[in-house]
Amino acid sequence: MTENATFRRSDRAASLQLSEIVQISEAARGLRAQGLDVLTFGTGEPDFPTPDHVIEGAMNAAKRGETTYPPTQGTPAMRAAIAMDAVRFSGFSPDPAEIIVSTGAKQVLSNAFLATVNPGDEIIMPAPYWTSYADMIDFCEAVLVPVECSGNADFRLTPEQLEDAITDKTRWLMLNTPGNPSGAMYSEADLQSLADVLRKHPHVRIVADEIYQHITYEPFVSFRAAAPDLADRTLIVNGVSKSYAMTGWRLGWGIGPTNLIKAMVAVQGQSTSGASSISQAAAIAALEGPQNLLAERCDAFRERRDYVVDALNNVPGLSCAVPGGAFYVYPDCSGCIGKTTPKGDVITSDADLCAYILNEGLVALVPGRAFGLPGHFRLSYAYSMNDLKTGCARIAAALADLK
Structure with a gap:
């Protein structure tokens, strides 16, 4: 052509x-x-x-006619299942209004940055970090502030490093625990130490990507459970891709303060609208079904x-x-x-x-x-x-x- x-x-x-x-x-x-x-x-x-009962849940939803446009924020049943899952596994109880369902956890992150970041805003990123984080930030014309976290520190960000990296332009701290690519995990004490620093800087929000929550060999602690007083500045990102072997279903979610979620819903509404109705039914089956x-x-x-x-x-x-x-x-x-x-x-x-x-x-x-x-x-x-x-x-x- x-x-x-x-x-x-x-x-x-x-x-x-x-x-x-x-x-x-x-x-x-x-x-x-x-x-x-x-x-x-x-x-x-x-x-x-993907577990059989999850596939059956999707098939049954399709046969019931759940094939029309879903709500942009996610179906009420899906958000209720996510809230239940957070109570059961993460130690905090979100309101369904604090939840957005997206086409994969990656879209949750993109929604958040597009909804909150202006050109020149800074996002602190412990390195090593997942490659897509950097490209999302670049696409939003924000500034990635990488902080090298060596193997000697178990690839984890220290409170001192966080304090040194924060400026007046800092918009977000990006955490990933367990981490990709290192597998590093932050303990409850680690998260509380970082929270102590963040309390001194109320202009900084925290996004915690916890997509590998159920693939852990040490005790897992969600950032929102470790620092509940920072819930109004915290976005938790999770999904079914890794834990339930549902990568192709493209279903993830974010849990955060309602003002942030509303802004993310507005962004999503002008890109993809709601996540697949069939994938949401499958994810409900995953969260509500056997967990063994x-x-x-x-x-x-x-x-x-x-x-x-x-x-x-x-x-x-x-x-x-x-x-x-x-x-x-x-x-x-x-x-x-x-x-x-x-x-x-x-x-x-x-x-x-x-x-x-x-x-x-x-x-x-x-x-x-x-x-x-x-x-x-x-x-x-x-x-x-x-x-x-x-x-x-x-x-x-x-x-x-x-x-």
Whole structure:
């Protein structure tokens, strides 16, 4: 097709591109197309199926005729189920008016930033952080203020770092616990220490992404439960994607003060309107149905975590911390930087190392630079134990060939 006019991106979209996670997945797909047996550990998606009763809940809703436009804020039944779930698992009791249902947790975050952030406003982000956070902030023409949280601090933000990062332009503190990509978890004491700092700065709001709440190997504490007096400044983000293996259903929610939720509903109303009625019915079935699968699947992830951490720590040049939650490890690979490949190429960065492991070891990993803290890589262990064993062996063999 011939274009009749020159295409021009908007300024706000000029820097947006496919995430490095997607780019690596596509590179792995290209190698597979050549007949190579590539293992991809780059995506954060449970390998478990959506539970049968959840699928049945969706089918029954469709048969009942629940296929018309849903309320923009979410159906009353969905918001009631979310409120019940918060009481049961998170230790606080929100009013349904404090809840918005969106097309995935990612849209909740986008709604919040679009509804509250002006150009030049600052958002504090502990690094490493999930890649999409940075792009959302950039799209809103806000300023990302990354705060490096090293492995020596278990990848967690300290109160001193938070205090130093806050300015008059700070609009939000972005927390993710358990965290992607590090699996880091904030204890109740950690959250209360951060809350002590925030109480001194009433212009700063807190968004806590708790999407991995049920994939935890240490006690989980919601920020709103740890600091209930800050509820009028707190947005909790959650959903069914990770815990109930419902990534494709695209259903997430936010819990926050009603003035914020109303502003987010207004934004959502002019983009997607309400989340899929069928997905909401499925999510209700997930939240109201049997919950034993949460512990069963978490135990399976724990077994995989323990295997991967042990395997990688036995590889010279790698040092892998034990994550407290989620299904990622974020090993330090600085011991491999500066080494030379069998072809004579020097490994100068984590990106070089991941490219080498992909091409020579046929394992796709995501370099730490994508998450704002280079010198590491992310490996998702949301895969079968057989694939993890094969993949870790390939990584070890590839790194053993470095000089």
